[in-house]
Amino acid sequence: MDFFVRQDIARKNSKILIFYYSIAVLGISSLIGLTVLFIRSWLLEAERIPHLELDFFDLRVFTLSAGPVLILILLASFFKSLALSKGGGAMVAKSLGGREVDRSTNNHKERILVNVVEEMSIASGVPVPSIFILDQEDDINAFAAGYTPSDAAIGVTSGCLNILNRDELQGVIAHEFSHILNGDMRLNIRMISVLFGILVLTLIGYFTIRFLPWGSSGRSSSNSKEGNGGGIVVILIIALAMMIFGFIGQIMAKLIKAAVSRQREFLADASAVQFTRNPAGISGALKKIGGGGGSIISHHRAEEASHMFFGSCFKKKFINIFATHPPLEDRIRAIDGTFDGFHTVNKTNYTQSHFDQNESMVSSLSSGSSSNLEDHQYGLDSLEQIGQINEEQLYVARGILSTIDDKIIETVRDRNGAKVVAGFLLLSSEEIIKEKQIHIINDFIGTIFNDLQVYLDQICDYSSATKIALMDLCLPSLRNCSENEYDQFCNYIDELINADDQVDLFEYMIQRIIRRHLDKYFGRVKKSGSFRYVSLSNLNKECSVILSAMAGVGSAIKSELQSAFNNGASILENEGSGKLKILEPNQCSILEIDQTLDTLEKCSGVLKRKILIACGTVALSDNHINCLEIELLRAIADSIGTPIPPFVFRETENGH
Numbered sequence: 001m002d003f004f005v006r007q008d009i010a011r012k013n014s015k016i017l018i019f020y021y022s023i024a025v026l027g028i029s030s031l032i033g034l035t036v037l038f039i040r041s042w043l044l045e046a047e048r049i050p051h052l053e054l055d056f057f058d059l060r061v062f063t064l065s066a067g068p069v070l071i072l073i074l075l076a077s078f079f080k081s082l083a084l085s086k087g088g089g090a091m092v093a094k095s096l097g098g099r100e101v102d103r104s105t106n107n108h109k110e111r112i113l114v115n116v117v118e119e120m121s122i123a124s125g126v127p128v129p130s131i132f133i134l135d136q137e138d139d140i141n142a143f144a145a146g147y148t149p150s151d152a153a154i155g156v157t158s159g160c161l162n163i164l165n166r167d168e169l170q171g172v173i174a175h176e177f178s179h180i181l182n183g184d185m186r187l188n189i190r191m192i193s194v195l196f197g198i199l200v201l202t203l204i205g206y207f208t209i210r211f212l213p214w215g216s217s218g219r220s221s222s223n224s225k226e227g228n229g230g231g232i233v234v235i236l237i238i239a240l241a242m243m244i245f246g247f248i249g250q251i252m253a254k255l256i257k258a259a260v261s262r263q264r265e266f267l268a269d270a271s272a273v274q275f276t277r278n279p280a281g282i283s284g285a286l287k288k289i290g291g292g293g294g295s296i297i298s299h300h301r302a303e304e305a306s307h308m309f310f311g312s313c314f315k316k317k318f319i320n321i322f323a324t325h326p327p328l329e330d331r332i333r334a335i336d337g338t339f340d341g342f343h344t345v346n347k348t349n350y351t352q353s354h355f356d357q358n359e360s361m362v363s364s365l366s367s368g369s370s371s372n373l374e375d376h377q378y379g380l381d382s383l384e385q386i387g388q389i390n391e392e393q394l395y396v397a398r399g400i401l402s403t404i405d406d407k408i409i410e411t412v413r414d415r416n417g418a419k420v421v422a423g424f425l426l427l428s429s430e431e432i433i434k435e436k437q438i439h440i441i442n443d444f445i446g447t448i449f450n451d452l453q454v455y456l457d458q459i460c461d462y463s464s465a466t467k468i469a470l471m472d473l474c475l476p477s478l479r480n481c482s483e484n485e486y487d488q489f490c491n492y493i494d495e496l497i498n499a500d501d502q503v504d505l506f507e508y509m510i511q512r513i514i515r516r517h518l519d520k521y522f523g524r525v526k527k528s529g530s531f532r533y534v535s536l537s538n539l540n541k542e543c544s545v546i547l548s549a550m551a552g553v554g555s556a557i558k559s560e561l562q563s564a565f566n567n568g569a570s571i572l573e574n575e576g577s578g579k580l581k582i583l584e585p586n587q588c589s590i591l592e593i594d595q596t597l598d599t600l601e602k603c604s605g606v607l608k609r610k611i612l613i614a615c616g617t618v619a620l621s622d623n624h625i626n627c628l629e630i631e632l633l634r635a636i637a638d639s640i641g642t643p644i645p646p647f648v649f650r651e652t653e654n655g656h
Contacts, residue, residue, distance in 0.1 A: 020256050021194045025073050028201065028249045033066030035241040039234055069201065069242070077197030084189050088151025088521065089144070090130050090479075092189070092308075096143075097299050098132030098155045103413035103476065109161040116170050117154060118473060120177050120275070123397035125643035127475040127517045129154045129180070133161070139294035140164065140285060142310040144176040146185045149643065150517040151479075163293050164285055171272050171281030172310055178271030181643060184264050188308045191257050195304055198249040205242030212236065254322050261307040261324040269331055277391035283335045286311075290328040393645040400469045403462070408455050412470065418477035419489060420445050420452045424459040425467050426496045426507055433500045440499065444492045464506070464627040468634055471510060475517055486522050490514070503590050505553065505628055509635040512597075516638045533603045536577035536610075542596045543572045546611070546636065548583040549593050550618040553628035564621035568614040575610050593632075597639035608640050 041056050084091055090100070103114050114131060121128040129144070129152035137157035146152035154176050160169060179185060212232060272282045289295045295311030302313045307324040325331075332339045401409070411417035423441040428434045438456075442449045462470065481489060493514060497507045536543060551565040562582060569580040600611060615636055619629040637644035 021253065024198070024249050024252045025070060028073065028198070028245045029066040029070040031245045032069045032241055033062040035238065036065035037062055039237055073197040073201055076200040077193045080196040081189070081193035084192065085147055086523070089146030089153030089185070092145035092305065093132035093153045093155045095301055096134060096155065096305060097136055098134050101131040101133055104410055112166060113156065113161060113169065116173050119394060119397050119401065120173055121472060122400060122469045123393040123645055124177055124181060125637070125645040126180060127472055130476055130479065133158060137297055139296045140289050140311065141295045141297055141313070142172050142176055143305065143308040144179045144185055145188065145308060147189060148520065149180050150520045152180050152185060159293060163288055167278055167281040168285040168288070170276055171278065172285050174272035174275040175268045175282060175310055177275065178268040182267065187260070191307055192304050195250065195253050198246055198253055201242050202246030202250065205239040205246060208239035209236065257307050258322050258324050262326050265325050265331065266334060269335060273335055275391065275394065279335045283332050286328055286332050400466055403466055404470060405455065405458060408459065409473065411452060411455070412473045413477055415477045415480045416445065416448050417452065418474035420449060421459065421470060422474050422493065423496055424456055425471060425510060427460055428500060437496050437499050440492070440495050464630045471513055478518055479521055483522055486518065505631045508590050509631045512635045512638050531602060533607060536572055536575050536607060539599065540578045540580065542599050543577045544580045544583055545588045545592050545596045546600070546615060547580065547618055549588040550615045550629065550632055551582065552585055552588065553632055554619055554622065554626065560622060564618045567621045568618035571610060571614040571617060575607065597636060601640045603640065608642050611640070612637060612642060612644065
């Protein structure tokens with residue numbers, strides 16, 4: 001099961017959750033309405049009004065009583081969802097007592113955590129998430145939160161840093177990255193919103209009962225007849241109904257949450273093993289949890305976020321139907337079939353372990369020139385793995401990061417430093433244009449420019465893959481900008497790009513990365529509709545544009561260009577795109593590509609996968625991939641919301 005299928009499953013699970021939530025909310029509202037009808041019938045019976053016969057069910061009374069309850073629950077869920085969407089994963093982390101890690105920290109354990117997260121971000125092709133530590137939590141646990149990879153946050157407890165070694169920490173982080181890649185985070189946020197809406201109803205009932213003027217019930221019976229005592233009884237019954245039915249609704253929601261969450265934990269464990277190829281890492285973390293390390297979260301909001309954590313937040317209970325996680329023993333045996341029970345695990349200081357790279361690997365993206373492939377079929381096999389994670393990608397990510405000067409990495413971990421480096425990435429190779437751009441950077445940044453100018457030539461000489469990784473490392477620092485500061489940054493980037501009055505492919509790619517991951521974070525993108533293309537039958541032009549553009553950047557020889565286009569076109573034609581025709585260069589300009597990608601973003605996950613494979617097939621038709629093809633592939637992947645890690649090919653004897 002690949003990334004695209006898992007994304008579609010996550011969307012289906014979201015729809016199922018909303019469906020059951022709708023049933024629960026309608027059921028609760030209807031029960032409150034029926035309670036009011038019962039009270040009305042009881043009061044009329046008590047009054048014994050002669051010649052007055054009324055039906056039990058009165059639509060007007062039912063609507064006036066059930067309607068406000070329905071609106072209350074929906075509004076509570078909506079505002080909770082709105083609040084979480086504005087802050088993204090960082091807001092969830094802070095609500096659980098998380099402290100954001102300064103990525104330039106000198107703390108040894110925190111630096112290892114930052115390094116692990118950055119490695120996995122580059123390897124999986126997603127932006128580096130914000131990193132949080134729950135300092136007050138001494139047990140072993142972690143979570144990933146956010147609506148999209150663009151606003152994701154990863155949090156770990158202090159117990160993770162103090163008890164786990166590097167392999168085990170990496171296994172836990174890989175587990176959380178699988179939740180990011182699988183689309184589980186959005187579902188998790190929706191679960192929090194759903195439970196909150198129903199919880200509000202219960203709380204209103206509880207506080208109504210608590211603050212009722214009980215003293216009035218001791219008045220004389222004559223006063224009771226006037227309605228004082230009777231009114232309190234009516235309010236009491238309605239409040240009790242809100243509490244009881246709200247509680248029942250919470251039970252239903254928790255059952256749904258538990259059922260969905262348990263299955264996703266098994267999948268995330270398996271993905272973590274696939275990512276690291278080190279079952280001992282994640283199984284070791286699980287064994288330490290069961291062997292004495294624990295995974296308890298003491299924060300008062302742990303309950304509403306319990307389904308988001310790596311391990312169960314609470315002690316094992318007799319009734320397991322509400323458990324959001326499978327039993328530890330089952331999770332460990334799914335990874336390590338030889339497991340025969342827990343052993344005592346002493347809490348030891350976190351120590352760094354080292355990785356042994358048993359097989360020589362190079363990335364086709366890790367050098368400035370084109371990279372020859374061992375054979376064409378291996379390249380196509382790699383394309384089939386787009387959207388999946390594996391250990392080879394992790395090795396490649398380490399290789400890319402190792403080519404970047406440590407001082408440059410430290411620089412991008414600062415907000416202002418990230419602005420400078422992002423500007424350096426856009427510098428032209430033409431000296432006149434380059435001088436103009438340097439003046440723009442100097443004017444925008446100020447005195448800090450002089451300190452960082454020494455890295456200018458080094459950054460300009462980096463390969464496309466390294467520049468892409470560097471831009472990804474800039475993103476979490478740029479999230480710390482204020483909205484006004486971000487607006488100024490966007491104007492600064494546009495000014496650098498337009499310095500030569502034209503936009504090349506690399507500049508376009510950087511612009512798309514910023515638009516995709518930062519515009520959404522700062523709320524500059526309007527929410528798109530839920531419409532999705534499930535067939536390519538209406539996307540013939542878009543398919544022709546994107547494949548023609550990919551063929552055009554790969555070869556200048558017309559016969560090779562046509563052959564490459566045909567290789568990719570055959571894949572999309574099998575998906576119902578109709579006969580595709582190669583277009584002239586002026587018909588697949590940057591503007592045309594931009595409009596095409598906006599449309600292709602609305603495709604289903606399965607279609608996105610086919611589009612990416614078709615584009616990659618075009619790029620690999622001549623058995624090598626150049627920088628322009630790399631840049632266009634990344635722009636396509638970012639635009640349609642698909643992580644694309646560095647392509648990985650085995651190193652041949654001649655080093656290619």
